Amino acid sequence: MRSGYFDALITGYDENSMPIFDRAEDAEFFCKLFGVLVSDGVLATPSTCLQVVAAPGMAVTVKAGLGMIKGRLGWAENDETLALAAATSLNRIDRVVLRLDYLGREVRLAVVKGTAASSPTAPALQRDGDAYELALADVYVAANATSISQADITDR
Numbered sequence: 001m002r003s004g005y006f007d008a009l010i011t012g013y014d015e016n017s018m019p020i021f022d023r024a025e026d027a028e029f030f031c032k033l034f035g036v037l038v039s040d041g042v043l044a045t046p047s048t049c050l051q052v053v054a055a056p057g058m059a060v061t062v063k064a065g066l067g068m069i070k071g072r073l074g075w076a077e078n079d080e081t082l083a084l085a086a087a088t089s090l091n092r093i094d095r096v097v098l099r100l101d102y103l104g105r106e107v108r109l110a111v112v113k114g115t116a117a118s119s120p121t122a123p124a125l126q127r128d129g130d131a132y133e134l135a136l137a138d139v140y141v142a143a144n145a146t147s148i149s150q151a152d153i154t155d156r
Contacts, residue, residue: 004029027072035071040134042067042098050076050109052096052137054150058084060096060139062109069100069132074107082111084148087141090116094141095123095156097133114141 008021042050042065049065061081067074084094092114099110112123112133120140125133135156139148 002029004033031071033071034068034073038068038071040069042134042136050098050136052139052153052155054148054153055081057147058086058141058145060084060111060137060148060153062096062136067098067107067134069098069107069134072100072107074098074100074109076109080109082109084111084139084141085113087116087143087145089143090118090120091143092116092120092141093122094139095125095135096137096139097125097135099126099134100132101130102132103130109136111139116143 002025004025006023008023010019011022012020014020046065048063050067051063051065052060053063055061059081061079062076063079064076082096094114095112097110097112098107100107114120114123122138125135127133137156138154140152140154141148142152
């Protein structure tokens with residue numbers, strides 16, 4: 001059984017004079033706790049937390065905010081603008097996600113490009129050993145469009 005939160009005691013020093021402690025826990029220990037206490041998603045306050053809004057041209061802005069995925073925190077201190085690729089002859093739906101990237105060891109914002117089709121659908125969320133995604137918004141990208149409007153964005 002693992003137990004926590006107790007102060008670690010210095011039991012010695014290594015060859016570089018760095019302290020050696022009698023107990024140490026990795027990030028997984030804390031993620032287990034936070035994952036039980038806080039569900040996956042974005043904070044409800046403020047109401048604009050990680051909200052996706054239209055930006056000039058082929059871009060969207062994700063408003064500042066906090067999100068939790070599997071006990072891991074993603075925090076955008078400032079609004080972040082994400083570019084979307086133009087659609088050529090067919091429409092598509094792109095998905096703006098909050099991604100827990102296990103390989104990169106980070107939580108970040110990303111755009112997942114959809115597949116162009118006459119009746120497009122949003123791409124599936126990645127939820128495997130490499131990454132776990134939460135959908136923030138779906139963005140309808142019309143064929144030959146030069147900008148994204150707020151009407152093109154569906155909050156998820």
